[in-house]
Amino acid sequence: MKASPACLRHTTAAVAFVAAVAVGGAAASDVQAAPPQMGFNNWNSTHCRDEFNETMIRGIADKFISLGLRDAGYTYVNIDDCWANWQRDKNENLQPNPKRFPAGIKALADYIHQHGLKFGLYSSAGTSTCEPLQENRGFPGGLGHEKQDAATIAAWNVDYLKYDNCNNQKVDAIQRYTAMAEALRATARPIFFSVCEWGENKPWTWAGKPPVDAGSWRSTGDISDSYASMLKNFKQNVVLDRYATPGHYNDPDMLEVGNGGMSDTEYRSHFSLWSIMAAPLLIGTDLRKIKPDALKILLNKEVIAVDQDPMGVQGKQVRDSDGIHVLVKPLNDGSRAVAVFNENDTQRDVAVSDAETGLTARSSYNVRDLWAHTQAKGDGTLKVHLQAHETAIYRISRL
Numbered sequence: 001m002k003a004s005p006a007c008l009r010h011t012t013a014a015v016a017f018v019a020a021v022a023v024g025g026a027a028a029s030d031v032q033a034a035p036p037q038m039g040f041n042n043w044n045s046t047h048c049r050d051e052f053n054e055t056m057i058r059g060i061a062d063k064f065i066s067l068g069l070r071d072a073g074y075t076y077v078n079i080d081d082c083w084a085n086w087q088r089d090k091n092e093n094l095q096p097n098p099k100r101f102p103a104g105i106k107a108l109a110d111y112i113h114q115h116g117l118k119f120g121l122y123s124s125a126g127t128s129t130c131e132p133l134q135e136n137r138g139f140p141g142g143l144g145h146e147k148q149d150a151a152t153i154a155a156w157n158v159d160y161l162k163y164d165n166c167n168n169q170k171v172d173a174i175q176r177y178t179a180m181a182e183a184l185r186a187t188a189r190p191i192f193f194s195v196c197e198w199g200e201n202k203p204w205t206w207a208g209k210p211p212v213d214a215g216s217w218r219s220t221g222d223i224s225d226s227y228a229s230m231l232k233n234f235k236q237n238v239v240l241d242r243y244a245t246p247g248h249y250n251d252p253d254m255l256e257v258g259n260g261g262m263s264d265t266e267y268r269s270h271f272s273l274w275s276i277m278a279a280p281l282l283i284g285t286d287l288r289k290i291k292p293d294a295l296k297i298l299l300n301k302e303v304i305a306v307d308q309d310p311m312g313v314q315g316k317q318v319r320d321s322d323g324i325h326v327l328v329k330p331l332n333d334g335s336r337a338v339a340v341f342n343e344n345d346t347q348r349d350v351a352v353s354d355a356e357t358g359l360t361a362r363s364s365y366n367v368r369d370l371w372a373h374t375q376a377k378g379d380g381t382l383k384v385h386l387q388a389h390e391t392a393i394y395r396i397s398r399l
Helices: 054-066 105-114 146-155 173-186 227-238 264-276 292-298 301-307
Strands: 014-022 038-041 076-078 118-124 160-164 192-195 216-218 249-251 281-283 316-321 324-330 336-342 348-352 365-369 374-378 382-386 394-398
Touching: 038 118, 054 076, 054 105, 076 160, 105 118, 146 173, 160 173, 173 192, 227 264, 264 281, 264 292, 264 301, 264 336, 324 348, 336 348, 336 382
Parallel strands: 014 394, 038 076, 038 281, 076 118, 118 160, 160 192, 192 216, 216 249
Antiparallel strands: 014 336, 316 324, 324 336, 348 382, 365 374, 365 394
């Protein structure tokens, strides 16, 4: 979200590669879980500026189709803080800002649904939201209004709720998020629940379980469009792999790809790390203005497949030494995804042993580079020469 106390928005690093390592044989698992959510959220590109309005969001939905994002798996078009009017109506119902959304939220949701997409909304588990634009207070929050707000959201045909943590009056976090989770379930409309609790109350230990049972929960403070921020969120999230379960995911915050604060190499690192960690892939740039190189990153279906694997497992860090991180993620077809991350300003030669990847040594493998989309042969040890902040991605399969 934003620079609120922590859904708050340097060292250097490089993702070396993500490798899906096919070792042959039967599938490791037949488990089919809801994968991490994919879509768009306006906050990282617009914050609360005047350009955030229904015309913009309709344009984003149009771009999902024309740019091929829907076909690549991006599903949700979500709007963040500042969509609401400053006050509830006379019956204490939420209402949209009439200047930003004159046609109303249901009309916007209907437009997005007509594109074969889903629509998401934002609120906060406090008395008001995080953006203090008037008299040092935000827009109406859901605390004490959970049943009423859930019913309103369902009536508007909303599919997703991002629920922030500002102005929470120090009410127990589990109590606040349980109240909204139960209210959403009571509507009988399937609404994805995204807990944006920032990590101060360790939501990874409770948000993915009943009674909250959220689809994702924030594991970090807010990201910003810098390599240092991305790296910080990666480090906070990567150690939480044991808490992610199929259909329930750690969320190190939204993507910054395309916003201009990082190089293309760093954005590839960002995208690769989020994918190996089974993180939500929520685009945070204005798709009406996106540059071809950034769009190419977001449309890399071979990297997306690592994130969206049906097993729903977050990659486990098996090496963190001398600025080199190695992550391994089992995949549903019996293969593994492997990421090697170079946290140094200088280039490095890195070898990853079969003991680290969990592979049995073989004489040769097909090695597919998932960014270059080329194929070569290799053996059981993964070797790569890494430039500073370089990302290389491979799929490796036994001959």
